[in-house]
Amino acid sequence: MSASSYAAAGQQIAVPPQRCPICRRALTGWGGYWRWVRAPPGEWPIWIRRGRCSACRRTHALLPDLLLAQRLDAVEVIGRGLALKVAGGLGLRPIAEQLGVPHTTIRSWWRRFRARAPTLVAGCAALAVRLTGASVQLAPDRERAALEALGVAWDRTRARFGGRVGGLWPFWSRISGGQALGTNTSPPWAGLAGAGWMGPSP
Ligand SMILES: [Zn+2]
DSSP: OOHHHHHHTGGGOOOOOOBOTTTOOBEEEEEEEEEEEEETTEEEEEEEEEEEETTTOOEEEOOOTTOOTTOSBOHHHHHHHHHHHHTTOOOHHHHHHHHTOOHHHHHHHHHHHHHHHHHHHHHHHHHHHHHHSOOOOOOSSHHHHHHHHHHHHHHHHHHHHGGGGOOHHHHHHHHTTTOTTOOOSSOOOHHHHOOOOOOOOO
16 A cells, blocks of 8 residues: 555554564554655655554554654655665765655665664575575675565565565565664564564555
């Protein structure tokens, strides 16, 4: 779902049943909150539902996979920016101009991505290996390896589950529980935790 169509649904957005990422019990509805998403050419307010676990009593934001936690920009835009930097070798300033986002914003993505790269490599490679049992060949450069491992995990997931897996960047958001660029040290990686897949967002 695009940012604009998600926004158009307002508070009527439907979320499929989700499980607690900590104890795996079913979550029940627990209100929600408004936040913004920037996805050129626009910026929209969107409603994020919350779910509460009756067992551990924690509440969780049920982020759609078009977002990452605590990032204003749609994951599609963030991913494109990182790929331009890693694969295209472009500087951050021209990438910021191309994407229509502030230079400071893209710099913060890049810094976080660099710091996060080893975790991203480990999470995506583990997921890829889980899917087929085959090893994953990666570049020595860790930022490049992080995107390569993601690409392999996505390819293997599509081979197993077909078209419903969706695009690369929403997939990145989903398998990391929205924490691909987070500071959380133990993200709910689907591949590492052996947990079930987080359900696709509406
Ligand atoms: Zn729980």
